[in-house]
Amino acid sequence: MRPLITAVGLLLGWEALVWVSGVPSYILPPPSRVLAVLVERSDLLLGEAVWTATEMIVGLLLGLVLGATLAIVFAASAGWRRWALPLVIVSQAIPVIAIAPLLVLWLGYGMASKVAMAALVIFFPVVSALYDGLRRTNEGWVDLARTMDASPRAVLLQIRLPAALPAFASGARIAAAVAPIGAVIGEWVGASAGLGYLMTLSLARGQTALAFAALVVLCLLGLALYYATDWAARVFVPWQSQGE
Amino acid sequence: MTYLSAAPPLLVRDARIAFGDRLVARDLTLEFPAGRTTCLLGRSGVGKTSLLRWLAGLLPEAPRAQPVAYMAQSDLLLPWLSVLDNVLLGYRLRGDRTALASAEERARTLLDAVGLADRLDDRPGQLSGGMRQRAALARTLCEDRPVVLMDEPFAHLDAVTRLELQDLAARLLAGRTAVLVTHDPLEALCVGHQIRVLSGTPFIAGPAIEPAGVVPRDPADPALLGLHARLVAELRGLAP
Numbered sequence: 001m002r003p004l005i006t007a008v009g010l011l012l013g014w015e016a017l018v019w020v021s022g023v024p025s026y027i028l029p030p031p032s033r034v035l036a037v038l039v040e041r042s043d044l045l046l047g048e049a050v051w052t053a054t055e056m057i058v059g060l061l062l063g064l065v066l067g068a069t070l071a072i073v074f075a076a077s078a079g080w081r082r083w084a085l086p087l088v089i090v091s092q093a094i095p096v097i098a099i100a101p102l103l104v105l106w107l108g109y110g111m112a113s114k115v116a117m118a119a120l121v122i123f124f125p126v127v128s129a130l131y132d133g134l135r136r137t138n139e140g141w142v143d144l145a146r147t148m149d150a151s152p153r154a155v156l157l158q159i160r161l162p163a164a165l166p167a168f169a170s171g172a173r174i175a176a177a178v179a180p181i182g183a184v185i186g187e188w189v190g191a192s193a194g195l196g197y198l199m200t201l202s203l204a205r206g207q208t209a210l211a212f213a214a215l216v217v218l219c220l221l222g223l224a225l226y227y228a229t230d231w232a233a234r235v236f237v238p239w240q241s242q243g244e
Numbered sequence: 245m246t247y248l249s250a251a252p253p254l255l256v257r258d259a260r261i262a263f264g265d266r267l268v269a270r271d272l273t274l275e276f277p278a279g280r281t282t283c284l285l286g287r288s289g290v291g292k293t294s295l296l297r298w299l300a301g302l303l304p305e306a307p308r309a310q311p312v313a314y315m316a317q318s319d320l321l322l323p324w325l326s327v328l329d330n331v332l333l334g335y336r337l338r339g340d341r342t343a344l345a346s347a348e349e350r351a352r353t354l355l356d357a358v359g360l361a362d363r364l365d366d367r368p369g370q371l372s373g374g375m376r377q378r379a380a381l382a383r384t385l386c387e388d389r390p391v392v393l394m395d396e397p398f399a400h401l402d403a404v405t406r407l408e409l410q411d412l413a414a415r416l417l418a419g420r421t422a423v424l425v426t427h428d429p430l431e432a433l434c435v436g437h438q439i440r441v442l443s444g445t446p447f448i449a450g451p452a453i454e455p456a457g458v459v460p461r462d463p464a465d466p467a468l469l470g471l472h473a474r475l476v477a478e479l480r481g482l483a484p
Contacts, residue, residue, distance in 0.1 A: 138320070140316055140318060140320045141320055141322065143297075143300075143302050143314070143316070144314060144316065144320050144333075145333075145337055146301075146302060147300050147301070147302065147308075147312060147313070147314040148333065148334035148337050148338065148387065149311070149334075149337075149338060150334075150337035150338065151337075151339075154337045154338070154339060155337070158336060158337055159322070159337075162322070162324045163322075165324075239323035239324050239367065239369060
């Protein structure tokens, strides 16, 4: 309840500031104006939101699959770990924004470049969380499995992997929180649709209120994606709170 | 639930056991008689667990002599599997579907014997500490291996639960060659056909002590008190 009161207070302050200072609406639109635009242009906003949401979700799934695969490969094979893991870490030193124009150049203005962008931002937290989880298995479980004559493959798939799922879930939560960054940066650089595209377009035309409305929708999308991921993690990894 | 085929004795001959840089035992020769429970009694840090891990083939460069079922101090139940699937863990890990299918009946019987017949589908997180350890006992026995190694399996339980489990274990281990490590003389007297006290660095095993009577023995039996005093004296290094 308290954060809500704080938020309402800030919005009222913002509204008052605009009226008192007389800032033109194309510089800083008051919240009431943004709300009005949200309602008036809801069809447009919804259409762009569906586009961006698709980019985010597909990117998230792709990043999760890619990240999980890499983490499992690294956990299973010392060779891959030695040759490719440093590369994965170095890849994070490249600012994503710097690659965005290249991805648009290679994959076009459509959805593919944004999906790739989101997946690129996402896969690192996933790899690092799951790989960490795979390395930190309770050694007692592994010893027990060895006395049961389990193969290394069975130990990985039936013990290490399920034991690492809570760590994977934390990685997925972080991934869901950063997925919008990838998608929107991709849209800013070059796109034909989406909320990020709408923002650049409306800002260029002086429709600042519409840009703000797009931003509000983007925030809601990000929150929805995060809570959906959190819910999925709770449902599919219910043992995370009781882990050994 | 007697183990049907004849259990072999477990022999240790001139073994050298090291835990990291520390030499735990040198030229160790021990025989664990077939079909009986031997309790290894020793103070913390004497190397009981290392010996057991050595027997289980879990120490580097120590190949296991024969298949064993191993029960550790903590129950090691997997939180994502049901109680029944935890008991069948060995069969699941080995991936032999036929063996898994035929072992299920056995797992149910064992869970019934340890009093968990109505908790088959529960997750370990829903069980009390005593129930978890009983499930771990069922898992150990479900492995159907002639040699059973147990490392202070009841150390973390409250006194009454521990007595109940000692009773249960002594009955269910009948016919198997079992080695149970403990630091509790009373536990050794309760479940062991034979007791060996480990002492010194590197440790040596004292002579086999075979209390009278059948296991599980009643820990309140006055006849055991004299032995209890002797075991405590040996543990303190005051042996005659």
